[in-house]
Amino acid sequence: MLTVSNYHYIREDFTSQYPSIFGLTPESFKRQLIELQKIGKFISPKELLENTDEIVNSKQNYLLVTFDDGLREQFEIAKPILDDLKIEAMYFVNSINFIEKQVSLVHKIHLIRSQVSPEDLMSNFLKSTFKSKFELPEIDKKKAIEHYNFDDVSSAHLKYCLNFKLTINELSIAMNDLFNVYFDSKETVNNLYMTEEYLKILAQENQLGSHTHSHLALGLLDVDTIGTELKKTKEYLEKITQTKIEMLSYPYGNEASYAFPVPDIAKKVGYKLGFTMERGKNNGCEDKLLLKRFDCNDLVTGKNYKNSL
Structure with a gap:
């Protein structure tokens, strides 16, 4: 089986005038990874891509770490922790932040x-x-x-x-x-998101994927716009990294984000694996373009964790 834990913000301090940005501190992130190691085996994105059927149908609990939104802190703060623990992850990014220099x-x-x-x-x-x-x-x-x-x-x-x-x-x-x-848009883009150099490093390590172009709920869009959202990021990332981009996570991850015909279009565009935010473990019954993920808060040490998971 496959258990996927998804993350967004990883930063030292979440204090702000009004609470609206939530995530994990580096210490909390590392503590959760160590606890997860006790209940399963971490695999790399490449291993999952090459052995999907074997992994999801296995009785062993395999673990995968993913990040959405391509935030700078994921590369600069979270990745060194993962590297120290010898854990690989998948980083899903939006191309609007790079092509158009826009804040999502x-x-x-x-x-x-x-x-x-x-x-x-x-x-x-x-x-x-x-x-x-x-x-x-x-x-x-x-x-x-x-x-x-x-x-x-x-x-x-x-x-x-x-x-x-x-x-x-x-x-x-x-x-x-x-x-x-x-806010200053240019300054925010530079401070909030990864650089193209970071993307190239992740791609060479087989840890880069698409989060679509504009971070919209795809299932609410028309067919042509869905295709554009899926193609644009894939083509951009493949061009600058000279690698294949075959994994995708759907923005928001709810049913509205991956409703028909989204998975079919994703497959035609060339994606092999897709991730939702439907909670649960993957045991081989799922469409490969509709794999389940847990929010990190739902898993061990998380604020919403229940022992029944």
Whole structure:
């Protein structure tokens, strides 16, 4: 069987004016890896790619580490820890950060929310052209609190509006205006994401994969746009690294991100393995382009860990 643990932010300090960016410290990351070593055997991405059937159908618990979003801290902080432990990982990146030098929308949201309170953001949006989208009826307020049960009420209402009420275009417009008030886009791109040199190193070590071009939920897009999102990153990475890119992780990883016909298009484009964020171990019953992953918080030492996993 195959157990996959996925990570995003790995940094020394997560303090900010308002909580919105969450992850593991290097110490917590290393501690989890050491504990995982006790319950399974880590494999490399190359081993998985070359022996997928054997690994997922095995009674032995094989482990794989993955990272989404191509963040600089993953290479500069997490990778040295992995190297010391002789563990290889898979790093999935978005090409929009490199080709267009743009900050991904998901990170704009994280960064803005780290500097502006949810109350002030709601107040701002209620004065904007999107006012009606942020005037939640009581039934939606209840849904928001139920869906984001780990958040305070104000944060739950805000996140519900952003994620369920606005279209992608509306969300982009709203966030772009705010982002430019608080952040310098060029500086953020340089500080937040890996360099092309880092990508080349990972590719030579068979540890580089695609997270699509723009970090959008693919299943909500039209067929042509899905194809473009999948091809653009693959072609860009293969061109600059002179290696094959055959592994993919779907942004957000929920059903909306990999709904039909996304896996079929991914296969036609040339991907062999794809990763969702559907929780669970892989035991051979899965489509190879719809492999399951755990968020690191769901596994041993994680804040949501349950012994039943």
